[in-house]
Amino acid sequence: MNKKVTGKNLEREAPRSPRIRVGGYAILGRTIDKCRALVAGNIWEYHFDCPVDNMLFGFKGVKGDDFKAQIEQGASDQEMVEWLHRNGEEKTQEEIKRWGDEVIATRPHDDPERRDWFAEKVKPLGLDPAKTTLFEWLEVDDKACHAKAA
Template structure:
């Protein structure tokens, strides 16, 4: 996984029903390989998943470092998570995360400025954190706003 050449998966992509998980696994693998570029494993967005599932980020990183695939990592998470959520709870959490927008003026201003810097000042369709992350990944790797 080389995040200097392409972005991680969208935060919308799900694994085991969890949004964010495939993206944070991409960033974790890249950090282990030394190819994370400007991406950061265990960022505040990643911690949303860690807190919800009840997983320690260092323990997860150690498991990922074994070179196992997404399915095996998911099996490890399901076995080791502190919070045993049902499928519907995971679906509700994922839907909530997918629709979450910056909740305070400082974060709204930051996201708006980043979108403007990426050439998207006229975009009215970018309102959630996931919208911003997908937009940022797109323009970072040469896409047009």
């Protein structure tokens, strides 16, 4: 491959919603967008290999550095799906779907260790921490950050 890596300029537009499934995997499109932006030098305030990315990496049993190495070689979305299928723990399509459904429904408010942190993040955006999923917060936060930057 060895292509010049280009991606979204995350200062101008948000990465994909973590709800958007790529190859059946929730989070994957967002993780790819952030990693490409990191490699291309325009990740802005986003972070690759963050706790959300690590939900995916942990599910599959892969490392962020190994994922990034594929992106650095110019891997497409489909090539990253194929790489995930070949690496880490083998997962059936049913397991991938079930995991995706679970992470999409994750409510940090339900976790006593994350409840206060989450409330601090969502309340300034006008969201109810008890009713807001992690991914809903990320989507609203993306919009708010880009509205401020515009």
